Amino acid sequence: MKVAELAARMPRELRARMERETVYAPWLRRGMTLEELWTDKVVMETVYNRLGAAEREVLHAVVRRAACEPFDAGALERALPGHLSGAEARAGLAGLLRRGLVFAFRKTWGEHTYLLPSDGFAMWQDVLFPGLPEGLGQGALFADADGLGGSGVGLGGELFGVLAAAAQQGLKLTKHGTLHKKQIAKLAEGIRFEPGRLAGAGLKYAYGDTYPLELAVLLDLALRLGLLVQGDEELILRTEGLQSWLALPGAEQDRVLYGLWQGLALPGGAPLQHAVRLLEKVPEGVWFPAEAVISVLQDNGLAGGGESAAELAERLRGQWVAPLTAFGWLEEGRTPAGLTVYRWTAQPWEGGGEAMPDTEEGQFMVQPDFDILVPPDVSQAVRWELACLSDLASADHVSLYKLSRQSVRRALEHGRTADEICSFLRAHAMYGLPENVEHTLQQWAKPFGRTRFVQAVLLRCADKETAEAVAKLPGAGRYLVESAGAKDFIVEAGELKGFSALLEKAGFMAGLPQGSGEEEQRRYPKLEPASAQDARSVWASLEAAGSDKGLIYSRHSVACFQMEGSVPETPDLYPRLGEIPAGWLRDYRTYHSSTRREMVEKAIELKTALQLRLKGTDVKLVPRKMQETRGTWSVTGYGTEPGEGAAGGSRVSEEIRLLEGEWQEMKLILPGINDKF
Structure with missing residues (x-):
């Protein structure tokens, strides 16, 4: 799902909360919208530079490992490096949710799933992985394909x-x-x-x-x-x-x-995305x-x-x-060595933009043998009318249409006249309309309309007296076309509802016939001329409205879930915060062995970190498990010294195991509460 689709589903209170984010204030004051900010690379680079270390780590993991795939909190934790605690993962994700970089949906059973917008993913790939080569650097190697x-x-x-x-x-x-x-x-x-x-x-x-x-x-x-x-x-x-x-x-x-x-x-999965x-x-x-x-x-x-690599290439x-x-956007080729290669014949994601000028419209060629050659620069609006009055014989770079008596009859039945057909062909034919073609078209069209079938609706009365009473009703004359005998009238087909109401008011009850055909007879639409600029303007509103009523099923059910209307604030991450002694969060000091044990257990329960003084150095420990060891106990987890890592986080050390008495001071760390150490 794209940013625009997600923004359209946002509850009003969620949007208001995101618009209060300080980082967005300068651009919002200039009149930009959140949707514009979220897809603006320069703005997002600024936002990224103001993210906290945990938020950057989480964003890296989401882009690298989830891409546009929905993910849950468990999958996110597994995708993060071991030195990052579960609490840091929750805090980092909450920061991304508050800024609208990731969106949350509530499943029917109450759990949450999260999603990075697809166009947001494309932009973040550029921001987070600027080393990806612009053109793969391989073009010259396959120039002979x-x-x-x-x-x-x-x-x-x-x-x-x-x-x-x-x-x-x-x-x-x-x-x-x-x-x-x-x-x-x-x-x-x-x-x-x-x-x-x-x-x-x-x-x-x-x-x-x-x-x-x-x-x-x-x-x-x-x-x-x-x-x-x-x-x-x-x-x-x-x-x-x-x-x-x-x-x-x-x-x-x-x-x-x-x-x-x-x-x-x-395709599913981050690598192919x-x-x-x-x-x-x-x-x-x-x-x-x-x-x-x-x-x-x-x-x-x-x-x-x-x-x-071979499996991924085959899936790609x-x-x-x-x-x-198949769609004509890529062409397949072979190198002399037999390698299959591809190249873009068009780059469809670019479109051409609002500023793209209207180009001169192409013209087709009408041949004396009634063939019409249509080059690729002839617009679809022109081809539309061609498809009404001629038959497509072959479609390729240059398409071939054929005029015939039957195709002209079809055009006449769809409301065109012989003069309109000839006028259209003259207007768009590069070398004019051959005289023999115009003469023949007129001859083919001449018999049309001399006789015709008309769908009529018959009102049948029970007797002559009833028929006379109906004919004398005030206002009936506008509905009755003509009499058809002593008891019957031919009625205007498009006026049945009005006539039925008039009859009912007069005490008659005439039911409408099955398939009374108040719908207009289907006609091949005759399109009004429109400039590309006008079309862009109208289409922009139609495209924004969009429709999800297609035949193809979505790969993900996230579109069926309700978007979460609120984002977690820091206190929401720790619902039992009041039960934690304030000193554990505030005081960095030595504790009694039993208190140390309680603090480690609490850190494991909350999936958070401890700050330890170990051999004269401050270390962040993310404990994973405790175990009894020869009359004492030990803790195993990831130990990290302060410093900058690849994603702006801390420098990672290997997993460590510490006995109860191997460190001195300690403090419980809750991201967003006291995460500075």
Whole structure:
């Protein structure tokens, strides 16, 4: 989940608490929002520099070992180095929660799970691991690789095909809530993803035994984008969203689609999530092998310890790289030595930004043989109208559409006229509309409309007297089109509810017919011209609203949990603080053997640390266990001398074991209460 999604779910009191954090005050006074602060690298670097040592250690552990995966307190403690106590882990996590760097959710049984936002993770990887190479430094080694070819129209083009089919023929649902088998087969036939490329993503989705994976992905994206909405009997095309979506430049469509795909299919486990982020640092056009990405992770301690480099590389290829090649964002290639390599053909996460200027719209070529050649720079808004009046014959870098009598008839049935069709073709044809094509189009369209079927509604009266009474009702004339015999009237179909109310008021009770069709006849939407800038403005609001009503199931249940509305303050970390003698926290001195034992036991119970004077040196001890030893007792744990470690914490020593009398002064340390020593 991204920062924006999490912020939208934040309870008001939680947001107010975070806005009171002193570190955010300068930027909030300038008018920035918390959402902007949490994804601003410069701001977060400043925040990081003001975190306490335990907070830094916890943040490092979360980014390194959890990444975007939900985690609980136990998993966090296991991910931390041994010298950090459980109490320090709780205090450090509480500090991150108070600043909104991590969010807490309450499970149905009361326990908590925690989450680092996905875009926050990407930003923190840059802040905490600046040594990760920008471009892997491998590009020159594979300059002689040969690409294996493109992948058709890409994800945006495949989605366009499903939307066009929805407009042309509708997407009627069965009583089970799925599309009909024939329509599924027809839609699947038009999808050009290379078979098997999406299988490695491991997606689970509704109606998995009915929909092919590739079609399920496209329907899911259309639903999440709000371009299709679920009706009672069909999937309905939303014209407003469609118009803004198709007017967006392709790069910005890619940005939105890439973000959705990340939310659906980001690989599980921190190593591959680090790999996904690292891939985004490879410049466009530079060849790289998956193994090189894993090697960089290993060099930086981010590959984990559970899998070999070969296993991680194979998972990276199957779960993430292969789908991106299917979507046209990555190209696969081979080196002369037979090594499989990849390169970005586009960097979809960048989009193009709000400041991206509108570019000159491409034009297609209408051939005398009724073929239409469509270069890649022709906008989807133009292709939309083309799909209404012609048939797609092939989709590739240059697509081919064909005009036919049947395709023109379809356009006429969807409300176009012959003049509109010719005007559209002339306006967007690079070399004009061939005379023979225009003449033929006019001839094909000429018979249309001379005769037509009209859906009519018949009002049948019981007898002639009733019919005469109905005809004389005040206001009935506006509903009655004409008589159809002595007892029947043809009624305006779109006015049935009003006419029914009038009849009921007059003492008649005429039930509405089944499927009376007050809905308008489906039409292939005719889109109004819109600039890319206008589309960006409209789409920004639609995108912010978002939708989670897709077919694909989330890998995590955290989205179903309630966000915790409060953050733990320091006293909340120690609910029985009043039972601890104040002297144990305040006085650094020698204690009686029995008191020493009690203090060690309390430290183990609270998972916290002790400050000890050992051989003239102050040492922090995180006790793990006590045991009886030859008439006395000993304590085993991690001993640490003051100093700076890799994450800004203390310098770590090896695990130590001390007998009861081996240290002099001591004090109990509670992070946030008396953690200075």
